[in-house]
Amino acid sequence: MRGDHLGVGIVSYGVYIPRYRIKVDEIARVWGEVEDVARSLNVYEKAVPDLDEDTATIAVEAARNAISRADLDPRRIGAIYTGSESHPYAVKPTGTIVGEAIGCSHSHTVADMEFACKAGTAAIQACLGLVRSGMIDLGLAIGADVSQGAPGDALEYTAAAGGAAYVVGSKDLIAEIEGTYSFTTDTPDFWRREGMPYPEHGGRFTGEPAYFKHVTSAAKGLMEILGRGPEDYDYAVFHQPNGKFPVRVAAKLGFKKEQIAPGLVVPLIGNTYSGSTLIGLAATLDQAKPGESIFVTSFGSGAGSDAFSIRVTERIDDIRDRAPSVRDYIAIAEYIDYARYAKHKGKLRL
Amino acid sequence: MRAVSIIGVGCTRFGERWDSSLRDLVVETGIAAIEDAGVTGETIDALYVGNMSGGRFVEQEHIGALIADYAGLSSLHIPSTRVEAACASGGLALREAFLAVASGYADIVIAAGVEKMTDVSSGVAADALAAAADREWECFFGATFPALYAMIARLHMRKYGTTREQLAQVAVKNHHHGHMNPIAQYHTEISVEDVMNSPLVADPLRVLDCSPITDGAAAVVLAPSEIASRYSDTPIRILASAQASDSLALHDRRDITTLDSTVHAAKRAFSQARLTPEEIDVAEVHDCFTIGEILAIEDLGFFPKGEGGIATEEGRTSIGGDVAVNTSGGLKACGHPVGATGIKQACEIVLQLRGEAGKRQVDEAEIGLTHNVGGSGGTALVHILSR
Amino acid sequence: MIGTHCKSCGEYYFPPRTLCPNCRRTGQMEEHKFRGTGTVITYTTIYSATEDFERLTPYNLAIIQLDEGPKLTGQVVCSPENMKIGMRVRPVFRILGKEGERGIIYYGTKFAPAEDAP
Structure with missing residues (x-):
């Protein structure tokens, strides 16, 4: 999939990160690492x-x-797509709960999405298409997760909770989406079977053939379409399953550390899965100036990547401070031990 | 309206009655009351039974027919009615029976109350009891009964300076009274420290601030006063029977620290009886939680608003004080089989007015009062009895 | 949070009522969306709960007066030692209950201290 000169983009954004935190050292202590x-x-x-x-x-x-x-006005929203790999119901949409809670009209379409960690960016793409075709006024794209890692599994160190929501439209943009491109293959690097509580993964296989191959392919593909290079962007955001992969893939693509620094939030909140890339983008929007450009590439196991080229407009300065920033949420942290964490995550079966 | 008297009373032992089913308890108390009154089955015109939640506690509804049947009255086909007003079900059964006799519609009427609560886990019992609150707008958000009274207690403490120790004094006094009552669930004396060191249930209320889960039944036999002396040497007159309601949810009340249903039921009762609160010698009030007794003695008019705690601390509600409150041990120590409580209160006052209350007898008790509350105050009943 | 407002006497109601208790049949009710901000009138922390809420203990329950006037009962999500009479609260969207492992999940409003807002 590819699209450029879309004339549509981001009208608003919002994030949420729960207040509780567990230190990775605490998890390591429990498992004797x-x-x-x-x-x-x-x-x-x-x-x-x-x-x-x-x-x-x-x-x-x-x-x-x-x-x-x-x-x-939430009644302007014509579509809600919620991406997650931890929807509360296997059958029954999350998006309907969102629509009712924010006061949408009932004249809108809803569907939930799942594509491991990239369902949120897929939701944005779906909204871009509907807005550009004129089928809807505003679209709401959400990436949110309360991701699961089996006790003692490598995933448990990073699987976190959080989410971000983007309102996509064609007027009053705070950021124009100049182009998007997706790269997708069938690669079983990470999965969770129906009815299973915790996901499984392919160990080292999740790196080169999965994350790096897809992120670089999508990123290069979009830059080629737009005729641009890393030096044309002020910021870059890559999916953050841990704090190492996005740094490495940025270097591989020719982006500098300073370009990814504002959006690199995984060291402090963990991998929020469908929320990960979108919270990184939000943290970048929290400080980007009008006219600056942001390059974004997500990754979802299974596997695929969605790349976006974004240019911030003048309007960002008018509305940025009207809702809490990513840093505001990061600043509110209440630390819990593994026992309390296990209770919160339902790891104790009663 | 005819004058009505109580000609007989009966009460089971309260507590965890492992070996007795709901119907066993009814038979035990019914026989006791009928024997006390010296009436025969054939003379009984009607039966009223207070029961809050047979459906939840023992999965049995239709308690009216059940108790008539197991009291051996099924062949007589008398009307038997279950009444429900949560924890005030017993008091309401008494009032319905009173109205039936006072109106002239019936002569000999039994008012009973029963609850068998210990057959379910404490979580299920708590949930069944919580059904007396507003299910949709209180319980749905996690409210329990102790929690509602705890919120009243906290505000009462803030508004009037009522102390945590004063709340504890209510439990200490009622355990002291209860240990002299043979039917009481608890015969142990407790100290203020015991209360303060017991586990928190809903802050600031602790385990020993709460009435227990109890099995028990009670019954009284009513007759027109003009023929009461045929059955009893010491018939006890019902001088007043009053009932009032209020919003179901605590948060909708005019004042969270006052049970207006109690205030209004009491006003009506004192006006019917042409008496004042100062003339009451002995009272059984609804101390489902310690704060409940503080509210009751204020809202009934025994003490000015906000002075219930200090009055308790000064012993003015103990046997020998201004008004002896909860000589049975109250709901706290005698036990609280919810549907039976309102009737048990009447039994206790009858025993006191007859001078048959043994070690806990109040000297020269002439006039007594019962006060039964449903939920957090959605219903209140006040009866005034006299020798 | 949708409640009602009586156009005859001006009173706001939450939970919604179809009949204005002040005006009864002469009342004119309309829907009103509450802001959800308010003040704690009184509160408790529950240590012993019904079965549906056992996993949450200890949790705070409060009577809250909404800024528009009506009072309601709701949970306040914060540690018990931070609870105070008179504290300002804001609405948060939370799970209110679940019908066991297989049933429906209920969502709705709880409250959090206003000073905790990010």
Whole structure:
């Protein structure tokens, strides 16, 4: 998939990150890990949902922040796509809960999306198409997760909770989406079978043939279409399964550390899966100036990547401070131990 | 309206009655009351039974027919009615029976109350009891009964300076009274420290601030006063029977620290009886939680608003004080089989007015009062009895 | 949070009522969307709960007066030692309950201290 000179883009955005955190060192202590896991992953703590939070509540809070940031009438929203790999129901949409909670009209379409960690960016693409075709006025694209890692599994060190919501439209843009391009193959690097509580993964196989191959292919593909290179962007955001991969893939593509620094939030909140790339983009929008450009590439296991080229407009300065920033959420942190974490995540079967 | 008297009372032992089913309890109390009244089955015109939640506690509804049947009255086909007003079901059964006799519609009427609560886990019991609150707008958000009274207690403490120790004094006094009552669930005396060190249930209320889960039944036999002396040497007159309601949810009340249903039921009762609160010698009030008794003694008019705590601390509600409150041990120590409580209160006052209350007898008790509350105050009943 | 407002007497109601208790049959009710901000009138922390809420203990329950006037009962998500009479609260969207492992999940409003807002 490819698209350029779209004339559509981001009207508003909002994020939500739960207040509880567990330190990666605490998880390592429980499993008797002698290696410095936090350092080797470049992830030091991760966000944990409260006992009464799930993907739907996170999606609603993020959507409310997006609506209030631009003071939008939710009845203008014609489509809600919620991407997650931890929807509360196997059958019954998360998006309907969001639509009702934010006060949408009932004249809108809803579907949930799942594509491991990139379902949120896929949701943005779906909204771009509907807005550009004139079928809807505004589209709401959400990426949110309360991701699961089996006790003691490598994923447990990073699997976190959080989400971001983007309102896509054609007027009053805070950022224009200049182009998008996707690269997709059938690569079983990470999966969760129906009815299973925790995902499985292909170990080292998740790196080169999965993350790096897809992210670089999508990123290069979009830059080629637009005739641009890394030096044409002020910022870059890559999917952040840990703190190492996005740094490495940025270097591989020729982006500098300073370009990815504002959006690299995984060391402090962990991998929020469908929220990961979108929270990284939000953290970048939180500080980008009018006229600056952002290059974004997500990754979802299974596997695929969606790349976006984004240019920030003058309007960003008008609305940026009307909703909490990513840093605002990161600043509110209440630390819990593994026992409390296990209770919050339902790892204790009663 | 005819004058009505109580000619007989009966009450089972309260507590965890492992070996007795709901119907066993009814038979036990019914026989006791009928024997006390000296009436025969053939003379009984009607039966009213207070029961809050047979459906949840023992999965049995239709308690009216059940108790008539197991009291051996099925062949007589008398009308038997279950009444429900949560924890005030017993008091309401008494009032319905009173109205039936006072109106002239019936002569000999039994008012009973029963609850068998210990057959379910404490979580299920708590949930069944919570059904007396607003299910949709209180329980759905996690409210429990102790929580509602805890919120009243916290605001009462803030508004009037009622102390945590004063709340504890209610439990200490009622355990002291209860240990002299043979039917009481608890015969142990407790100290203020015991209360303060018991586990938190809903802050600031602790386990020993709460009435227990109890099995029990009670019954009274009513007759027109003009023929009461045929059955009893010491008939006890019902001088007043009053009932009032209020919003179901605590948050909708005019004042969260006052049970207006109690205030209004009491006003009506004192006006019917042409008496004042100062003339009451002995009272059974609804102390489902310690704060409940503080509210009751204020809202019934025994003490000015906000002074219930200090009055308790000064012993003015103990036996020998201004008004002896909860000589049975109250809901706290005697036990609280919810549907039976309102009737048990009447039994206790009858025993006190007859001078048959043993070690806990209040000297020269002439006039007594019962006060039964449903939920957090959605219903209140006040009865005034006299020798 | 949708409640009602009586155009005759001006009173706001939450939960919604179809009949205005002040005006009864002469009342004119209309839908009103509440802001969800308010003040804690009184509160408790529950340590012993019904079965549906056992996993949440200890949790805070409060009577909250909404800024428009009506009072309601709701949970306040914060540690018990931070609870105070008079504290300002804001609405948060949370799971209110679940019908066991297989049933429906209920969502709705709880409250959080206003000073905790990000």
